[in-house]
Amino acid sequence: MSTSQAIYAGWMEIPNSAVQPEARRSAEDAVLAALVDQYATALYRVAYSVLRNPADAEDAVQETFLRVVRHRDTLNEVRDHRVWLIRIVWNIVLDRKRRAKTRPETDDVAELARVLPLTGLSAEEAAAAAQHHAHVLACVEQLPSKEREVLMLSAFEELSSVEIAAVLGITESSVRSRLFRARNLVAGLLNHTRNPK
């Protein structure tokens, strides 16, 4: 069959076109379900690391998948689903955090002590560890946004510097330099708080 014949055959595919959307939709649903199974946990952790509120993080993950549903036609064009999804959730959580600036942050020690896995520690040790984590997080919050974002994403062991660069839309060398600066800054902040002189 020549190309033109095939084109004209396409015009005549009336019964097939009536069935195809359903088949395509079920295939897309299957892909979506697979994406949820595979990446929901990772996306939740990314969202929680920024928002530090379980309910908000879950909402952000849900919004991420709703956006995916809205752009389900372009799913085939996505090269790396994991980085793509992390980028979406990252933008969502940053936007939410920006909008909720007035709301008090959930960095209080009690909340951290409740959430963090502090098994095997006595009550005093657990309280001290939670306090330490809260203090470190407060120092991280003082970093400039560019450095803070790179530092937070670098904490995810499954993300390489190339993938962090893809999530943030910058070059890999920028990721490295920002990470270096962030480490220095946070060390300075922590030392300063330990030795205020």
Next chain:
Amino acid sequence: MTANPHHPNLSASASGAAEDTLRVIASLPAPAGLEDRLRTALRKTPQPARVLAWPTGLKPHSDWMRSAAAAAIVLVVAGGGWGVYTRVEQNRPAKVIAMPPRIGAPGGFSGAGAMRTPQTIPGPAAPQPAQPKTAKKAVMPPGTKSARKSSAAGQAAAQK
């Protein structure tokens, strides 16, 4: 602000502590049943409505469809240009309409050859050149009204 150069180990341990904390936060487990809740939420989401289902051969992404659309646009533009070109005559001489000489209507009013002369406004008078005073003040003869007035004033001053 940079790391402490005198105590590199201190700086390394401080940044390490920060990264440890972030790693602990990043490795927190997701709440149980998250996937199920997400799947339920996605199922409830209304499907994006498709106004028109394209037939297979007419899919907007197909190459031949793009070519046909481009060709149609070119045809429309070229046809429109040709239409305008054929309707507009180039270097057309200007139309001159010879007007008939005006003839006064018989029995109507006529100006009788009167010409209007505009009213002239009287302009400002030119200043006259000052005349040199050659004549001295005339001496008033005694007995006139003015001479009497001046003599009376002189007498009053003398009495005072």
